[in-house]
């Protein structure tokens with residue numbers, strides 16, 4: 616901790632397809648945790664929330680397969696959890712709804728969700744109110760998608776940034792500082808946006824992993840061996 620302030624209890628939540636989960640998905644959690652812990656946050660846990668099947672992005676394998684792969688990917692982490700809540704809803708959930716649900720469940724000490732129990736187990740004193748903050752963790756491409764017409768509601772962007780906060784990891788080909796500067800709304804809210812540089816940049820993306828698999832090229836060391844075994848056993852991403 617960098618000061619004697621009482622640290623803010625924080626949980627990080629990442630939304631996305633995780634089609635498949637890559638080593639970079641795990642890495643962004645580590646980068647964000649390091650950054651926040653140096654800035655007076657006590658990071659209690661991370662949550663990966665795979666998107667619903669109805670998101671229907673090209674090449675999306677089933678939510679059940681994506682959840683199975685995320686469970687394998689997080690096996691080596693003692694603080695990143697999966698929440699299957701989004702995949703179990705009737706349809707696709709807006710990210711603001713996903714954050715609202717998870718923040719409420721995290722602040723309920725009696726929550727029955729496994730990810731909430733895992734995170735509560737990390738808290739020595741469980742005095743009410745729990746005061747757990749939830750932040751949206753994303754790569755710079757996700758915040759840049761805020762500018763795609765019709766994709767995000769302005770009130771959702773305001774809600775996400777004001778009431779939760781964003782931790783943005785830099786990604787090759789993006790410039791989150793410039794993107795914030797060009798948006799009046801994000802400039803106004805920028806004290807709730809942390810931009811975390813990745814000083815060891817690489818271009819791992821799920822798209823590139825799927826492409827390599829389709830071409831029968833090796834993706835070893837870009838995704839975990841257990842995820843790779845699952846993909847091969849289930850003949851995913853072959854064409």
Ligand SMILES: Nc1ncnc2c1ncn2[C@@H]1O[C@H](COP(=O)(O)OP(=O)(O)OP(=O)(O)O)[C@@H](O)[C@H]1O
Pocket residue numbers: 629630631632633634639640643752753754755756757784785786787817818819820821822823
């Ligand atoms: N290499 C990376 N650097 C920084 N952030 C990343 C990286 N890969 C994924 N992320 C972030 O992880 C979150 C979930 O990612 P998602 O499942 O959409 O992966 P993706 O690699 O961007 O997928 P796709 O290539 O299928 O569009 C997003 O916020 C995304 O920006």
Ligand SMILES: NC(=O)c1ccc[n+]([C@@H]2O[C@H](COP(=O)(O)O)[C@@H](O)[C@H]2O)c1
Pocket residue numbers: 630631632633665666670672708709710711757760766767768771
């Ligand atoms: N309006 C919104 O809340 C909104 C819009 C677009 C994408 N998203 C989320 O962002 C993530 C994007 O994932 P991909 O990068 O894999 O497309 C998904 O989890 C999706 O649900 C949310």
